[in-house]
Amino acid sequence: MKRFALLVVACVGLAFAQTGTLELAVDSSPAGLDPHKVTAFSSFAVISQVYDGLLEINADLQLEGALAESYTISDDGLVYTFTLRDDVVFHNGRAFGAEDVVYSLERILDPETGSPQASRFNQVANAEAVDARTVVFTLTEPFAPFLSNMPNLYVVPREVVEEHGDLQQVAVGTGPFALAEVVPDTFLRLEANADYYRPGEPGVATLRYNVVPEASTRAAGLRTGTYHLIPDVDPTTALTLGSAPNVTLLEVPGLAYTLVGMNVTREPFDDPRVRRAINLALDREELVDGVFLGNAVPAGPLSEALTDWAVPTETFPCYAHDPAAARELLAEAGYPDGFEFTILTFGTRRDVADTAQVVQAQLERAGLNVTVNVAEFGTFVQDWSNSNFDAFVSLNGGNIDPDGYMHRTFITGGSTNVFQYSDPTVDALLERGRTTADVAERQSIYTELQSALACEGPIAHLNYGTLFSAHRAEVQGFEQIATGNLRYLRSVTLR
Amino acid sequence: MTTYVIRRLLDLAFVLFGVSVLIFMMLRLIPGDAVAIMLGANIDITPERIEALRRQLGLHLPLHQQYAQWLGGVLQGDFGRSVWTGRPVADEIVGRLPVTLQLSFMALAFAIVVSFPLGMLAAGARGGRADAVVRLASIVGLTLPSFWVGVLLLYVTSMYLPAWPTIGYVPFVEDPVGNLARMALPTFAVALPMIAALTRILRSSLLDVLSLDYIRTGKAKGLATRTLFYKHALRNAMIPVITVIGVQVGYLLSGVVVIEQVFAIPGLGRLVIGAINERNYPLAQGVILVATVVFVFVNLVVDLAYAWIDPRVEYT
Numbered sequence: 001m002k003r004f005a006l007l008v009v010a011c012v013g014l015a016f017a018q019t020g021t022l023e024l025a026v027d028s029s030p031a032g033l034d035p036h037k038v039t040a041f042s043s044f045a046v047i048s049q050v051y052d053g054l055l056e057i058n059a060d061l062q063l064e065g066a067l068a069e070s071y072t073i074s075d076d077g078l079v080y081t082f083t084l085r086d087d088v089v090f091h092n093g094r095a096f097g098a099e100d101v102v103y104s105l106e107r108i109l110d111p112e113t114g115s116p117q118a119s120r121f122n123q124v125a126n127a128e129a130v131d132a133r134t135v136v137f138t139l140t141e142p143f144a145p146f147l148s149n150m151p152n153l154y155v156v157p158r159e160v161v162e163e164h165g166d167l168q169q170v171a172v173g174t175g176p177f178a179l180a181e182v183v184p185d186t187f188l189r190l191e192a193n194a195d196y197y198r199p200g201e202p203g204v205a206t207l208r209y210n211v212v213p214e215a216s217t218r219a220a221g222l223r224t225g226t227y228h229l230i231p232d233v234d235p236t237t238a239l240t241l242g243s244a245p246n247v248t249l250l251e252v253p254g255l256a257y258t259l260v261g262m263n264v265t266r267e268p269f270d271d272p273r274v275r276r277a278i279n280l281a282l283d284r285e286e287l288v289d290g291v292f293l294g295n296a297v298p299a300g301p302l303s304e305a306l307t308d309w310a311v312p313t314e315t316f317p318c319y320a321h322d323p324a325a326a327r328e329l330l331a332e333a334g335y336p337d338g339f340e341f342t343i344l345t346f347g348t349r350r351d352v353a354d355t356a357q358v359v360q361a362q363l364e365r366a367g368l369n370v371t372v373n374v375a376e377f378g379t380f381v382q383d384w385s386n387s388n389f390d391a392f393v394s395l396n397g398g399n400i401d402p403d404g405y406m407h408r409t410f411i412t413g414g415s416t417n418v419f420q421y422s423d424p425t426v427d428a429l430l431e432r433g434r435t436t437a438d439v440a441e442r443q444s445i446y447t448e449l450q451s452a453l454a455c456e457g458p459i460a461h462l463n464y465g466t467l468f469s470a471h472r473a474e475v476q477g478f479e480q481i482a483t484g485n486l487r488y489l490r491s492v493t494l495r
Numbered sequence: 496m497t498t499y500v501i502r503r504l505l506d507l508a509f510v511l512f513g514v515s516v517l518i519f520m521m522l523r524l525i526p527g528d529a530v531a532i533m534l535g536a537n538i539d540i541t542p543e544r545i546e547a548l549r550r551q552l553g554l555h556l557p558l559h560q561q562y563a564q565w566l567g568g569v570l571q572g573d574f575g576r577s578v579w580t581g582r583p584v585a586d587e588i589v590g591r592l593p594v595t596l597q598l599s600f601m602a603l604a605f606a607i608v609v610s611f612p613l614g615m616l617a618a619g620a621r622g623g624r625a626d627a628v629v630r631l632a633s634i635v636g637l638t639l640p641s642f643w644v645g646v647l648l649l650y651v652t653s654m655y656l657p658a659w660p661t662i663g664y665v666p667f668v669e670d671p672v673g674n675l676a677r678m679a680l681p682t683f684a685v686a687l688p689m690i691a692a693l694t695r696i697l698r699s700s701l702l703d704v705l706s707l708d709y710i711r712t713g714k715a716k717g718l719a720t721r722t723l724f725y726k727h728a729l730r731n732a733m734i735p736v737i738t739v740i741g742v743q744v745g746y747l748l749s750g751v752v753v754i755e756q757v758f759a760i761p762g763l764g765r766l767v768i769g770a771i772n773e774r775n776y777p778l779a780q781g782v783i784l785v786a787t788v789v790f791v792f793v794n795l796v797v798d799l800a801y802a803w804i805d806p807r808v809e810y811t
Contacts, residue, residue: 031773169580184580184590185761185769186664210663212759216646220653221662376525378774 018192020494021206022475025218025227029185029211032168035154036108036115045231045486046209047154049190050091051173054082054101055150056487059252059479061305061400063147067096067155067174077142077437084133087197090157091178098129104155105137119408119415120149142435144442148401151485176202176490185211196490203477203493219470222247228475228494231486233468234350235295246473250480254467255306255398257299258287258355260343260460262391265420269341269391272456273333279318279460280326281366282359287463291354295466301450301457302402303464305482309402309443311450318455323366330367338367341390345372346380349395351465356393359462387418400483402446403434410453419458426452496802503795507788514787515569518780519562522771529554529774552578552776565780574784575777577770584781587766592785594664595762598751601682603744606689613690614697614736619724621702629694636691641750645684645757652680664760681758685750689743696739700732733804741797745790 030043035051038044054068068082088096105127108115123143128136139146160172171179176198177190190207210227212218215237221227223244233241233249242249260278262269269275284298298319302310313319330338345356353374360370372393375383383389399405408414411430412422426449433445453459469480477491530548549555553564568575574584617629652661660676667674704710705728713723752764763782770779801808 028769183761184587185765186759210759211761212662213765214646214757214759217649217662217757217759220649224653224657224659224661226660226662378525378529 018202018205020204021208022204022229022489022492022494023227024207024209024489025212025221025230026209027211027213027215027218027232030188033171033179034167035156035173036104036113036117037166037168039116041232041484046179046188046190047171048175048485048487049177049207049489050171050175050179051154051156052088052175053151053153053155054084055147057151057400057481057483057485059481059488061307061482063150066151067101068150071147073437077144077435078139080137080139080146082135082137084135085197086133088174089195090174091172091193092157092160094157094159096155096174097132098135099132100155100157101135101153102127102129103158105153107156107161108153117149117152120152120404142437144434144437145401145403148399148404177207180206187211198490202490207489222470222472225472227472229469229471229478229492231469232484233470235293235466235468236350238295238468238470239293241470248471248473248475250469250471250478251295251466252480252482253297253303253305254465254484255303255400255482256395257303257398257464258291258352258393258395258462259299260359260391260393260462261389261419262458262460263387263389263419264422264458265387266390268333268335268339269458271333273329274335275457275460276318276455277326277329277333277366278363279316279455280320280322280329281363281368282460282462283321283362284313284319284462285321286362287355287358290358291351292463292465295468296463299461299464301406301453301459301461302446303398303482305464306398306400306402308439309446311447311454313454316451316454326366338369340369340371342371342373344380344383344389344392345374345394346377347374348377352393352395355462359393384418387420398483402449403430406430406446406449406453407434409459410449410457417458421458423452426457500795500799503798507791507795510791511784511787515566515780515784516562518783518787519565520558522774522776522779523558525771525774529776565777569781569784574781577778578773578775584777587778588763588781588785591761591763591766594760595748595751595755595764597667598678598681598685598755598760598762599744599747601678602685602689602747602751603740605682606686606693606743607740609686610690610693610697613694614701615724615729617694617698618701618705626698629698633691633694636687637695639687641684641688642753642757644687645681645754648680648684649757662759664762677758677760681754681760684757685747685754688750689747692739692743693736697732697736700735701728704728704732730804734801737797737800737804741794744793748786748790 026042026045028042030038030046031040032038033043033047033050035047038047052066054066055063056066058064067084067088069085071080071082073080084098084101090096105121105124107113108117109121109124123139123141123146124137125140126138130136155174156167157172160170161167164170176193176196178193179188180191181189188209192202192205196202212221215234218227218230219237219241222230222241238249241247260282262275262278264270288294288296288298297304298313300311300313300316304310330336343356343360345352347353356372356374360372363370384392384394407430408416410417410421410426412427429445429449429452433442433449436442436445454461467480467482467484471478474495476493476495477488479488481487529552530545553561556564565575572585574588576583577587580587613629617626620626649661652659660673661680662677664677665673710723710728713727751762752768754760755762755764756768763786767779767782769775770782
């Protein structure tokens with residue numbers, strides 16, 4: 001009987017044999033592939049197929065096991081114990097174990113590596129491989145968002161790093177696909193990992209990322225069947241692809257949001273009443289229609305995709321568009337005739353540049369005199385990081401844990417607090433938010449924070465745009481995730 | 496003739512020196528700090544990291560020293576290394592140059608083959624219906640941006656000829672048919688403005704020559720119209736056409752940059768756009784310098800072609 005069961009498993013295994021090449025169209029070549037060094041989305045689109053973290057994020061934005069099967073957290077919130085899978089091998093054939101996790105964490109934290117992920121793991125005091133399948137992290141203080149950073153702890157093999165110096169040009173991981181060929185600016189080819197630990201996956205034998213910079217060219221290629229899947233489709237192209245035969249358009253609310261950022265060290269933005277007036281003067285619904293062709297929602301400080309955390313925007317009093325109230329508030333703050341200021345922005349993203357223009361028009365209706373300065377992107381980044389602006393319009397990425405975005409953005413001296421915002425109440429809440437383990441208590445902390453920041457914070461949050469992907473009818477099993485992660489490529493089969 | 500070529504090549508050295516200074520300065524005058532762009536809106540930027548990267552790239556030196564270092568390398572055949580990939584710039588360029596050259600030469604050849612009959616047809620039928628059609632079409636061809644033409648061609652073929660592979664690139668040696676099938680639309684898009692320009696200049700130049708005395712004399716002594724047209728008029732009408740071809744090669748290169756973007760062709764144009772966007776100074780400088788050399792050489796060949804067409808032209 002036992003033998004029979006094995007036979008069935010073997011047959012099922014055969015039936016799942018990977019076939020076919022999934023052709024993707026992406027907008028740019030990854031600038032490098034080292035999971036601990038890069039920041040570009042184009043790089044992570046490939047890295048997420050080649051490497052695994054301890055946990056991963058599913059389509060419902062919940063954490064699931066990846067390299068780790070299970071975990072326990074000590075009552076004081078300081079000790080995290082992960083039990084790892086025992087059936088994982090690297091693409092070079094070596095078995096994966098707890099030492100690899102410890103090595104990868106140490107590499108991220110090593111200042112030599114210069115990893116942009118380092119700050120996610122600052123709270124780790126000690127990492128230890130207890131045995132081949134058990135790794136224990138001890139934290140310096142309780143850190144509630146710790147688990148949400150586990151997908152970013154991509155595990156890399158020490159011997160490959162030591163042989164090549166870094167992993168920008170080579171890629172050896174444990175993921176469903178292994179890097180096979182890179183032709184710069186043309187394509188990247190990944191081949192299915194025959195030893196992948198999830199049975200039946202990946203569903204295709206080959207994954208090809210074709211580099212096609214023009215959106216209209218990608219769309220034309222999808223129509224003709226040259227490409228099977230476009231992971232990231234802009235709203236205008238989505239409009240034309242929605243009606244194309246044999247093409248399926250997918251959409252999810254995104255985590256990235258457009259915003260007006262205000263420099264609170266400059267007059268008059270140092271006055272909370274002025275910041276509230278700006279919020280009242282903005283018409284977020286008009287931005288949804290004018291900039292996103294209806295494919296967006298008004299934004300609070302957290303995306304509504306974070307269903308466990310986000311406060312509905314209707315509850316923020318300053319979100320009711322009311323230019324008259326804005327004028328009154330400005331008069332009260334000492335600006336009865338409005339004031340002049342410049343909005344810094346950049347032109348490489350159409351949604352951002354359009355938002356800046358509509359915002360300008362809306363604020364002028366409330367009596368403000370706004371100049372828009374469309375800077376070259378490099379200049380924008382420079383002025384942004386030096387806090388050299390009155391206000392700016394831009395787009396920010398999100399995070400599945402509220403702390404991931406809010407702490408660094410609003411805490412006094414935070415790494416992306418370019419507004420130079422400083423509020424003792426907010427600081428205290430942010431610190432409590434990350435050290436409190438109890439979920440309900442955390443939720444009430446972040447509810448309080450969202451109310452405190454929505455109207456008088458340094459950011460007027462504008463819109464969360466919808467993310468679109470499109471694929472051919474023959475593609476089955478693809479799901480889109482609000483983070484833009486492409487983990488479901490491994491479940492795709494071609495009909 | 497030999498002394499002329501040598502002198503021109505010496506001139507070339509001066510031109511390239513000037514161009515190298517211009518490229519170097521212009522790239523650095525683009526606003527935006529190179530290092531800030533590389534690090535992006537990164538959450539862990541520290542002044543130490545910025546300074547370390549600046550040193551690694553040699554950007555902490557004064558401009559004239561940076562320039563001297565770069566030029567010194569270039570004179571020894573070392574164009575430096577691409578900031579992102581770490582590969583030698585020369586390797587990156589050598590990998591892309593054949594793609595761009597193929598597209599440019601196909602477009603140039605196509606433009607010449609199409610524009611000559613059109614120009615002659617229009618001049619021969621001056622004031623007639625054919626002339627009017629050719630003149631109108633050439634104006635349209637001149638004004639349509641090749642970017643727009645490229646996207647339009649892509650759309651039309653994707654709608655009506657979905658089996659035609661139009662996007663991307665395969666090397667000719669791997670798949671000649673696939674290569675030519677993919678190159679056809681970009682060639683047409685790049686050649687279109689050139690066809691228009693050449694047709695117009697050939698027509699007006701032919702009309703000028705046809706009104707000259709020696710043509711009338713030829714006609715009077717009973718030369719066949721064909722002989723008169725092809726042997727006597729056309730050859731003399733060629734000089735301005737050749738000049739325009741030389742100038743157009745410059746536009747051709749810029750058209751190729753745009754079209755490579757539209758059709759996802761991995762040529763020099765894609766390389767240089769990427770390099771400028773990322774402030775990849777060594778790579779951008781290398782590509783622009785190579786493109787300049789190509790352009791200057793084409794103009795030299797054009798100048799030499801005058802003598803071949805018109806034996807009265809002497810080089811001293």
